[in-house]
Amino acid sequence: MNALLTVSGLTVSFGSFTALDGVDLAVEERELRFLIGPNGAGKTTLIDVVTGRTRPTSGTVRFDGADTTGLAEHRTVRSGIGRTFQTAAVFDALTVADNVDLAASFRLAPHRLLRRRDRADVPEALERVGMADLAERKAGGLSHGQRQWLEIAMLLAQRPRLLLLDEPVAGMSAAERERTGELLEEIAQDTTVLVVEHDMEFLRRHARTVTVLHEGRVLTEGTLEEVRADERVAEVYLGRSAAEDGPEAGPTSGPAAEKETADA
Ligand SMILES: Nc1ncnc2c1ncn2[C@@H]1O[C@H](COP(=O)(O)OP(=O)(O)OP(=O)(O)O)[C@@H](O)[C@H]1O
Numbered sequence: 680m681n682a683l684l685t686v687s688g689l690t691v692s693f694g695s696f697t698a699l700d701g702v703d704l705a706v707e708e709r710e711l712r713f714l715i716g717p718n719g720a721g722k723t724t725l726i727d728v729v730t731g732r733t734r735p736t737s738g739t740v741r742f743d744g745a746d747t748t749g750l751a752e753h754r755t756v757r758s759g760i761g762r763t764f765q766t767a768a769v770f771d772a773l774t775v776a777d778n779v780d781l782a783a784s785f786r787l788a789p790h791r792l793l794r795r796r797d798r799a800d801v802p803e804a805l806e807r808v809g810m811a812d813l814a815e816r817k818a819g820g821l822s823h824g825q826r827q828w829l830e831i832a833m834l835l836a837q838r839p840r841l842l843l844l845d846e847p848v849a850g851m852s853a854a855e856r857e858r859t860g861e862l863l864e865e866i867a868q869d870t871t872v873l874v875v876e877h878d879m880e881f882l883r884r885h886a887r888t889v890t891v892l893h894e895g896r897v898l899t900e901g902t903l904e905e906v907r908a909d910e911r912v913a914e915v916y917l918g919r920s921a922a923e924d925g926p927e928a929g930p931t932s933g934p935a936a937e938k939e940t941a942d943a
Pocket residue numbers: 693696698716717718719720721722723724725
């Protein structure tokens with residue numbers, strides 16, 4: 680199988696600090712891949728490089744068979760890569776539909792904008808995230824969950840082949856997380872999705888393959904069970920060997936915390 684996204688030997692240095700250190704990653708078409716790792720592991724930096732926000736110091740990014748290393752952000756959008764941020768980037772004063780309409784036009788080169796007559800992509804995207812009935816509402820009045828779904832609808836209207844989502848369920852209620860999980864599963868049927876997410880219950884329900892980053896390197900990769908059984912993962916989340924810790928020493932979140940709870 681050919682990977683849709685291939686990252687090879689990716690290194691990003693900020694001055695003397697190395698945020699990514701020789702990262703290799705391959706994501707197949709229509710995968711729903713999760714990316715986890717402690718704070719500062721390099722997850723957002725990796726997304727920033729794939730989307731053209733940050734230029735790598737060395738290494739390559741290949742998307743859909745083409746070398747996209749260092750491509751500007753607006754060009755990665757046009758090539759079919761969409762991303763969300765930890766805080767939804769929507770315009771509060773515009774309606775839900777106008778936000779999606781605006782996003783849909785981002786994927787087009789300026790000379791094509793005036794010819795964008797077919798606007799079916801807007802209701803289609805809203806339908807997919809279950810917000811068709813909110814089309815004429817001002818985005819400023821939406822709940823936190825609805826804002827996140829609106830941002831996903833904005834990306835869907837750009838018809839991406841790869842979606843990169845940064846902590847999509849952070850701050851959501853249990854019901855909103857559930858709905859988001861269903862939505863991602865549905866999107867992953869025809870779109871490749873890479874999700875940075877810490878929520879362990881969410882991972883348990885939806886993660887097929889998990890890649891663990893630590894200090895700018897890929898520590899391990901596998902199913903959630905494989906990753907949670909890996910002592911090195913417990914160590915990086917605890918900051919020391921799990922075997923040396925008493926029950927009170929674990930973190931309050933993350934795979935190691937879950938492992939302790941599950942094993943208790
Ligand atoms: N522009 C920058 N200049 C200097 N250092 C940076 C820059 N961007 C990121 N870093 C550093 O690179 C490291 C990796 O950051 P990154 O945001 O990618 O981590 P992360 O895994 O997404 O963490 P978190 O889970 O906290 O969001 C951090 O130590 C961060 O401080």
